[in-house]
Amino acid sequence: MLSLLLKSMRSRMIPTSLVTISLMASMVLLLSIERIQQGAEEGFNQSISGVDAIIGPRSSSLELVLYTVFHLGRPTNNITTETINDVKQRSDISWLVPIALGDSHRGFRVVATEPNYFKHIRYGNNQPLTFSKGVPFAELSEATLGSDVAEKLNYSIGSEIQITHGSIESIGSKHDDFSFKVTGVLNKTGTPIDQAVFLDLKGYELLHLGWKSGKKVFSLEDIDLSSLPPEALNPKTVTAAFVGLKSKLTIFNFSKNIREYPEEAISAVIPGIALSELWSIVGLVDKGFQLLSWIIIAISLIAMVTLIIASLDNRKHEMTIYRANGASPKFLAAMVIYESLVIGLVAIIGAIILVTAVTYFATNQLNLALGISPSFKWISLNEIKVFGIILLSGVLSGLIPAVMVFRKNLHQALS
Secondary structure (H helix, E strand, O other), X not given: OHHXXXXXXXXXXXXXXXXXXXXXXXXXXXXXXXXXXXXXXXXXXXXXXXXXXXXXXXOOHHHHHHHHHOOOOXXXXXXXXXXXXXXXXXXXXXXXXXXXXXXXXXXXXEEEEOOOHHHHOEEOOOXXXXXXXXXXXXXXXXXXXXXXXXXXXXXXXXXXXXXXXXXXXXXXXXXXXXXXXXXXXXOOOOOHHHHEEEEEHHHHHHHOOOEEOOEEOOOXXXXXXXXXXXXXXXXXXXXXXXXXXXXXXXXXXXXXXHHOOOOOOEEEEOHHHHHHHHHHHHHHHHHHHHHHHHHHHHHHHHHHHHHHHHHHHHHHHHHHHHHHOOOOHHHHHHHXXXXXXXXXXXXXXXXXXXXXXXXXXXXXXXXXXXXXXXXXXXXXXXXXXXXXXXXXXXXXXXXXXXXXXXXHHHHHHHO
């Protein structure tokens, strides 16, 4: 039967191929949207681990997470180090790491922080940051690089870099009067950490000594850096601070207390809750695309049934030959059902191959745009269920022309 079926379908190659491609394309659309959304969510959720709260200026919680963790957008305001030092004295805090943002280096964000950043900040399933080369910065003139920065700019231990004043989105002047020496390169994490340059907060403050209102007033080459008092390099403000609490049970009370801090308008954002807001927004759009994809799949199945029914009149001669060779009406009806099954199977196999290619491309794009590298499976249990539903729907829809063939040939046999 299979040989006869394939020869029959080959005689109708163009219309059969078009219906198969249509069904395959609709499945690719459905599964690609779902995979990319799940991959992006996984990549975002694994970008920071072990951080219970992020303290920053009072603003949108999602906005604060996006520019502190994912380096998307720009800080709207800073908070004073006096406030940070005051908050750090709380008894419920285990550790606190301040960060300052605003500058960049050849398209990569600069993150000014303290050496204990590499001790406390984690990613994935609570995995620590490790070094492929060298060690963390220890002096104000040293820098640590994410793996992508070192790889794409061909930097190694001992390389000297200069920082550009301003974020990636804006054109700034280079801090060409002071250089940083690379002392360490982090292992790849698949997070925005890979695309960052890390400096000491005091070194970052030193860079901006000669700047006022975004313009260079004097060069660091004009002053004797050794004569500067230690307190001159203590940062006056920072962008935000990552916080780890002694007990996660106190996280909501901590967030409330920070929001009520009387000296400055600050807030403590819980990263997981902020990201859930993001996915609740993205989820609505994703569901809309999924609904559209299912509608397209339904249209493709209807087109398949229409094709089979429309071809029945043109296949009278073929059916007559089968009947003359002893084929029963049940045999002919089964051929029609198997035709729907073959179209569905070919469409599913093609969809799996194309979806894999699409998600591989999407992984590269997500890494370039967001700095995340989500992992995708060849095929998931949920996708197998989707394929099963589509295949079953195709077979059931094939029952309509199959019944027509059965009744017609049965009538001819009786007559």
